Amino acid sequence: MKKIAGIWILLWMMCAACGKADIAIPNVPVNFSALLTDPRLLRLSSPGQGVLIKDHGVAGLIIYHKLDGSYVSYDRCSTVNPEEKCAVVLDESNFAVTDKCTGAKFSLEDGSPVKAPAKRALKMYTTSIQGNTIHVTN
16 A cells, blocks of 8 residues: 555655746846947936836836936846747836736846736846946846
């Protein structure tokens, strides 16, 4: 009887491991720097504003000027089905971004999911200001 129970437990564990794996945003080198006066970044002069930068990260970058005056950056790749590399877009309010592939929404203040099917926060990068230059790295 113990042998049969052991076999059932082993089979159950094997089946449980067959579920869909939790796929993460790939790690890619990110090293973006620009003057805050760069035309691409002019919207960042006011808190509560964000900009989209192409050709960095997995699906591009979002740089956001938080309401407290600090800056934060995320990869545009949605954490919902990240293998599809669906780039999120800025909402009209500029306080959130939307995954156009699934309808998921994320807060720009901290990257957290605010509308299903999102469950994980956007991938955040290190953001710093030195003088009049913003740096985004990982």
